[in-house]
Amino acid sequence: MKQKKNITFKKLILLFAAVILPFLLLGMLIIHQNSASARSRSFSAIQEETDRTAAALTDTLEQLQHTAAQMAEQANLKELARLSFLMTPYEAAKNILQLQEQQTSIRNANPYIENFVIYYLDRLQAFNIKGGGMPSFFEFTREEYKELSSGHDRFDFLAVYDQKLTEVILPTSSEAFLIRVDLSSPAIAALLESSFSEYDYYYLLDVFDRSYELTNFSEEQLEQLSDKAGRISIDGTRYYSFLATLPYGDGKLEFFFPEDQLFRDSRAYQSLYLYFGLIVLAACCLFLLGSYSLIHKPIQTLVSGFQHINRQDYSIRIPSRRGSDFDYLYQEFNHMVGELEVLIEKNYRQQLLLSKAELKQLQAQINPHFLYNSFFLLRRMIHDELYEEAGEMADTLGLYFQYITRNSQDYMPLGKEYHHAMLYCELQRLRFGDRILIETDPLPSKYDQILVPKLIIQPILENAFNYGLRDKVDGGLLRMKVENNASGLTISIEDNGEDLSEDRLIQIQTRLKETADGNVLQEMSGMLNIQRRLCIYFREQEKEHPAAEQKESAGVEYLRAQRSELGGLCMRLYLPGGIL
Numbered sequence: 001m002k003q004k005k006n007i008t009f010k011k012l013i014l015l016f017a018a019v020i021l022p023f024l025l026l027g028m029l030i031i032h033q034n035s036a037s038a039r040s041r042s043f044s045a046i047q048e049e050t051d052r053t054a055a056a057l058t059d060t061l062e063q064l065q066h067t068a069a070q071m072a073e074q075a076n077l078k079e080l081a082r083l084s085f086l087m088t089p090y091e092a093a094k095n096i097l098q099l100q101e102q103q104t105s106i107r108n109a110n111p112y113i114e115n116f117v118i119y120y121l122d123r124l125q126a127f128n129i130k131g132g133g134m135p136s137f138f139e140f141t142r143e144e145y146k147e148l149s150s151g152h153d154r155f156d157f158l159a160v161y162d163q164k165l166t167e168v169i170l171p172t173s174s175e176a177f178l179i180r181v182d183l184s185s186p187a188i189a190a191l192l193e194s195s196f197s198e199y200d201y202y203y204l205l206d207v208f209d210r211s212y213e214l215t216n217f218s219e220e221q222l223e224q225l226s227d228k229a230g231r232i233s234i235d236g237t238r239y240y241s242f243l244a245t246l247p248y249g250d251g252k253l254e255f256f257f258p259e260d261q262l263f264r265d266s267r268a269y270q271s272l273y274l275y276f277g278l279i280v281l282a283a284c285c286l287f288l289l290g291s292y293s294l295i296h297k298p299i300q301t302l303v304s305g306f307q308h309i310n311r312q313d314y315s316i317r318i319p320s321r322r323g324s325d326f327d328y329l330y331q332e333f334n335h336m337v338g339e340l341e342v343l344i345e346k347n348y349r350q351q352l353l354l355s356k357a358e359l360k361q362l363q364a365q366i367n368p369h370f371l372y373n374s375f376f377l378l379r380r381m382i383h384d385e386l387y388e389e390a391g392e393m394a395d396t397l398g399l400y401f402q403y404i405t406r407n408s409q410d411y412m413p414l415g416k417e418y419h420h421a422m423l424y425c426e427l428q429r430l431r432f433g434d435r436i437l438i439e440t441d442p443l444p445s446k447y448d449q450i451l452v453p454k455l456i457i458q459p460i461l462e463n464a465f466n467y468g469l470r471d472k473v474d475g476g477l478l479r480m481k482v483e484n485n486a487s488g489l490t491i492s493i494e495d496n497g498e499d500l501s502e503d504r505l506i507q508i509q510t511r512l513k514e515t516a517d518g519n520v521l522q523e524m525s526g527m528l529n530i531q532r533r534l535c536i537y538f539r540e541q542e543k544e545h546p547a548a549e550q551k552e553s554a555g556v557e558y559l560r561a562q563r564s565e566l567g568g569l570c571m572r573l574y575l576p577g578g579i580l
Contacts, residue, residue, distance in 0.1 A: 415448030468497030
């Protein structure tokens with residue numbers, strides 16, 4: 001059964017996430033709402049200040065208009081509007097001097113006035129006072145007068161004259177004069193520049209659809225601006241615009257604020273949002289590390305201990321940790337492993353005795369297998385008066401039976417086992433004569449003294465002669481090869497028999513595999529006998545040499561079947577290097 005890894009730890013993480021996630025989302029939602037609220041408050045405050053600035057500018061314009069309208073009703077201004085021959089030179093000079101004093105007084109009293117001019121149509125003279133405070137007069141034409149007075153709306157006193165923002169005031173009576181008040185652009189600019197002290201911003205005062213513009217934009221920036229509104233980009237920086245209208249001259253007052261300054265407060269909340277997330281993340285990491293150390297790691301220690309037991313390693317012990325809730329489990333685990341180790345040692349000894357008894361029983365099945373044919377062959381040689389061959393056969397047969405009848409020895413050196421196989425091949429050569437050619441490789445001398453189960457090569461040879469080559473009239477070939485490499489020693493026995501079908505080969509391979517996997521219910525004879533004995537032997541070797549670097553014997557096929565390159569059956573006997 002495949003173990004699900006870290007299932008408890010994963011559930012703990014999911015439980016923690018289910019508890020902490022709502023609080024995290026709620027905190028982030030509150031921070032987001034506060035950030036949006038701060039942004040909304042900032043926008044509202046700027047719009048209110050924009051409206052107040054527009055209202056202050058409107059009040060200034062109306063105050064100037066009211067002052068000029070009051071002056072237009074002064075008697076001395078009306079006297080000068082009469083024809084010059086109707087007053088004496090003294091009266092005219094007196095009225096002009098009084099007019100200039102009034103102009104100077106009004107000009108000096110209001111910083112938003114750049115020039116205060118009174119036009120008299122009949123005289124074609126205009127009296128003005130500029131920034132220097134010195135009164136003067138100049139002459140004008142009737143066309144200039146008409147340009148100022150024609151199309152004038154009494155309800156909208158603003159006009160644009162000579163690229164200046166101007167107020168034009170006509171008297172309520174029928175006197176032929178008017179007052180022109182030129183507004184001071186620097187004074188208006190100072191008002192607009194002082195509206196927002198905490199921001200770096202641009203402003204734009206637009207009257208009569210850009211007939212008059214007052215701004216701190218450069219010409220290149222104005223071209224970028226064109227007719228855009230709302231969120232715009234100037235010199236690669238994003239700006240937000242805030243608009244207020246003026247009741248006169250279709251005026252519009254617009255302020256432009258950089259995005260990064262507008263969102264300072266909201267960005268402070270974003271930083272708070274980030275810090276909050278980092279704090280929660282740090283808390284989560286701390287919780288997970290603590291959970292890993294206090295819960296997951298002890299559980300994994302227990303799981304690792306059970307995995308050692310599953311690998312039949314009963315030497316594992318878990319050190320106790322005082323103060324840990326798992327200390328009792330560790331102690332009970334160690335006690336359980338100790339009890340298992342004792343019980344398994346007792347069971348192992350019993351199985352070892354049973355295995356040895358089984359090994360002797362399996363070996364006993366082989367001893368009489370070759371006896372009958374050998375005596376029939378010897379009798380035939382004597383009958384045919386082949387005394388020399390019969391003597392050679394008798395000597396070889398004596399050595400052969402001397403080897404297999406040593407029942408007291410369960411294991412033999414591989415050199416002797418291999419020599420016994422060579423004796424068997426010699427007996428078969430005498431039996432078959434020229435019908436079969438036998439090719440054998442020498443055994444490397446370093447393997448001569450290695451102990452192996454007795455009679456593990458000769459039955460394979462016997463199978464090749466009895467089933468692969470018995471019907472060969474001539475041209476039979478049996479080859480025994482020895483392959484030595486780092487993984488171990490492999491002895492291959494193959495023939496060129498022609499009777500091996502694919503179904504039969506698959507059947508042999510299946511039965512060998514089942515025997516290696518521990519199926520002992522089938523009959524243990526021939527090659528299955530060898531497979532079973534090798535499994536028993538190497539399992540015992542593993543238990544006696546637990547430190548050896550080797551694979552577990554369970555499921556290992558020490559004897560394998562495949563089709564030979566010669567056409568018949570090839571049996572490969574594998575002796576692992578870890579045991580040898």
